[in-house]
Amino acid sequence: MVSVRIGFTLTTHHSPFTTNKTMRYSPSEIKQFTHEALTQGLCILRGHFPAEKLRRWNEEFQPLLEEHIEREGRNENRGSNRYYVTLPFGEPFADEEIFADPDVLAIVENLVGKDFVMCQLATDTPLKGSDYQELHRDAPPLFPELKAETPSFQLAVNFPLVDVTEENGPFETTYGTHLMTKEESLRKLAAGEIKLDQLMMKTGDLMIRDVRAIHRGTPNKTDEPRPMCVIGYSRRWMFRPEVSIRIPRATWGNLSERSKHLLRFNPRVESLDEVDTAEVYQAFAY
Ligand SMILES: O=C(O)CCC(=O)C(=O)O
Numbered sequence: 001m002v003s004v005r006i007g008f009t010l011t012t013h014h015s016p017f018t019t020n021k022t023m024r025y026s027p028s029e030i031k032q033f034t035h036e037a038l039t040q041g042l043c044i045l046r047g048h049f050p051a052e053k054l055r056r057w058n059e060e061f062q063p064l065l066e067e068h069i070e071r072e073g074r075n076e077n078r079g080s081n082r083y084y085v086t087l088p089f090g091e092p093f094a095d096e097e098i099f100a101d102p103d104v105l106a107i108v109e110n111l112v113g114k115d116f117v118m119c120q121l122a123t124d125t126p127l128k129g130s131d132y133q134e135l136h137r138d139a140p141p142l143f144p145e146l147k148a149e150t151p152s153f154q155l156a157v158n159f160p161l162v163d164v165t166e167e168n169g170p171f172e173t174t175y176g177t178h179l180m181t182k183e184e185s186l187r188k189l190a191a192g193e194i195k196l197d198q199l200m201m202k203t204g205d206l207m208i209r210d211v212r213a214i215h216r217g218t219p220n221k222t223d224e225p226r227p228m229c230v231i232g233y234s235r236r237w238m239f240r241p242e243v244s245i246r247i248p249r250a251t252w253g254n255l256s257e258r259s260k261h262l263l264r265f266n267p268r269v270e271s272l273d274e275v276d277t278a279e280v281y282q283a284f285a286y
């Protein structure tokens, strides 16, 4: 992949909004990423988000993590010493440069269709003392009766706020398992027919994944938390009450038309002060 940023202008006929924001990748590169995500269950865009910005997110996130642990840490809502924390939709996290990135949205649209929605802005953070999670998917199959998988309906865009190494809890994943039943995936894994890979990611790298691909969190053995952000994008008809984003009216007023369209089903609030920060997203492994 080229390392210089070359500008491409995206104008699609099928989008409800056209954007002339500069894209990094050409239409054929977008197609290649889409193909990878369709077949493997995920694709990775390296060095895509500004690392400096994410380091600031990390600083702003630390007190939120501490408050979460103080308030409801004993739940250990993602396993021992691993926490899921929703990000408030305000400064610095409500950032269109991140959640409405034109390259990411082009790939997402190819995977989950026109008029998809953004439903989630949160973090997964293992601390020292965390462990291997059970291998899991983040969503059940749409039609369990089918004994077969459908095309993608729920995606996660993941990006770390620190560099991820072997020591601080790399995300571990399989490939192609989003299109198999969980039983088949686990059988193939046990038989050594498919592999489990640890993903080393630098601050600024991002992954677009189908949440049905079998994966797990691994132990963070360092003293520094390893926050991994997660932005959820779903097909237009999907409703996930456990991950709603609360949007202050003033913030809503400043959003672009494209962002308003993305976030259209999320509740608006007068201010973030009225938002109950207790996590309601508890069951996460299917
Ligand atoms: O923190 C991680 O690396 C993975 C967490 C995860 O998969 C989950 O909690 O669903």
Ligand SMILES: [Fe+2]
Residues within 6 Å of the ligand: 136, 137, 138, 215, 216, 284
């Ligand atoms: Fe997960």
